Amino acid sequence: MRAVPGHILGTLERAGRGVVVLAVDGLSARAAAETWTAAETVVLTSTFPSTSATAWMTAVTGAAVHGHLVVGAVYRSPAEDVLVDVITGDPLAAAPRPLDTLRALPTVFEAAASRARVVVAGRELDTLTGPWVTALLRGAERGPKPDPQALDAEAGDPASLAAAVGRDVGRALAAHRDDRPLLLWIYVNLDLHLHRHGYDTRALDALRALERHALGWVERGWTVLAHSDHGHVRCVRDTALEEAWARVDTPELCALPAGGAGRVRWLYPREERRAEAADRLRDALGDHALVVDAEELPSLGLMDLTPAVRERLGGVVAVATSPRFPLPVPGFAYEHGGRTEDETAVPLATWG
The missing domain is CATH 3.40.720.10 (Alkaline Phosphatase, subunit A)
Structure with a gap:
């Protein structure tokens, strides 16, 4: 690309x-x-x-991603600590503008x-x-x-x-x-x-x-x-997996709602509960996702982590490994990410 x-x-x-x-x-x-x-x-x-x-x-x-900093479709704007839909430019909570989303x-x-x-x-x-x-x-x-x-x-x-x-x-x-x-x-x-x-x-x-x-x-x-x-790729909706995701993506465990892009999603866990969030999400999704700490992405050849990328990306990342992976917008017959x-x-x- x-x-x-x-x-x-x-x-x-x-x-x-x-x-x-x-x-x-x-x-x-x-x-x-x-x-x-x-x-x-x-x-x-x-x-x-x-x-x-x-x-x-x-x-x-x-x-590359670490150059322009567009890490996905929905991710954290670090200066305001809110999630942003980067394509529309709209924050998913009240926030001042301009938002710190990318590097032009x-x-x-x-x-x-x-x-x-x-x-x-x-x-x-x-x-x-x-x-x-x-x-x-x-x-x-x-x-x-x-x-x-x-x-x-x-x-x-x-x-x-x-x-x-x-x-x-x-x-x-x-x-x-x-x-x-x-x-x-x-x-x-x-x-x-x-x-x-x-x-x-x-x-x-x-x-x-x-x-x-x-x-x-x-x-x-x-x-x-x-x-x-x-x-x-073809997707199959599984409401049980959607509910399993929702049980981990909670304010108690996470500082912000999940971000991501289709068949790749991430949590923003509270730092002291980061390992717990990863374990719980791994158990919830089973064989339907590869769940890793974001720090593992470079060793998998997926993304270079710089301080600016880390500020935007969630700490726990789930990558789809099955058509039943729970999507952020349920109902699409085909998805990507x-x-x-x-x-x-x-x-x-x-x-x-």
């Missing part, structure tokens, strides 16, 4: 008119291999956790600005405010905010989504003057459908439609790249 900015910049150097980047949320390398048959594709490894907030930030900055780093958009016009069609991202999206899209020209109702309808219907992305790219390319190259980055929210239905026929047909669009843009002199942030191949192997595809 850290190689993405360099690949985009290198492709931009060699491209004729410019580069279109399809940033497809939720696409696994396996699904891309099945549908993008005309592309030259390499497989990248997502971040840990394999979640959008973390992976997109790495993909645009080239930095130079992006691929800033690096490309000296050699190209840089435009982001953020779609759902353009409806967000807050530090995360500001840091993510730093250095890019952004258009007017889209209609949220239209976005919701398109995200719920993969065929409509592919058609809308084709229209949005077509308009941006038609509006561009060829006095300098263009880097156009567009967000493709396939993730909502995938959470509900997985890689069904509708999702795969939409991916094939995106490839047809890409080949059409190549015929007109553009180079097209596409990559993802994470994949998805963990370290299985289908969650972490993502495509980087090139046409042209």
Whole structure:
């Protein structure tokens, strides 16, 4: 994932008119291999956790988690000692702003600005405010905010989504003057459908439609790249495991409610009860999770711990090892965040 900015910049150097980047949320390398048959594709490894907030930030900055500090989707803002949904920027309790959530780093958009016009069609991202999206899209020209109702309808219907992305790219390319190259980055929210239905026929047909669009843009002199942030795996809801988690995630044992990202979650235990919290969570989840003290993450090759990471991450971490792992948002049929191949192997595809 850290190689993405360099690949985009290198492709931009060699491209004729410019580069279109399809940033497809939720696409696994396996699904891309099945549908993008005309592309030259390499497989990248997502971040840990394999979640959008973390992976997109790495993909645009080239930095590891300990660089940008986006350790997950929901985590502690250390200055205020509250949990924050980092994508929306909203604290999960009353807190002053701005919150101490991340470290804004130079992006691929800033690096490309000296050699190209840089435009982001953020779609759902353009409806967000807050530090995360500001840091993510730093250095890019952004258009007017889209209609949220239209976005919701398109995200719920993969065929409509592919058609809308084709229209949005077509308009941006038609509006561009060829006095300098263009880097156009567009967000493709396939993730909502995938959470509900997985890689069904509708999702795969939409991916094939995106490839047809890409080949059409190549015929007109553009180079097209596409990559993802994470994949998805099947989940099975187990209310007994959800209740078991809740019996450990209590104010008596923990200073804050749990944070995390899908199939990776963590507790913020009171320091004097940290070992107890780990033992109780390990007993509660059994074979459905690997439960470790956060200090063990580097030895597992999952995350480098710096003081700034430790301030944000919980002290006890649970990584899903079964489809029955209790999710922070119960009810999704497919989820991500963990370290299985289908969650972490993502495509980087090139046409042209």
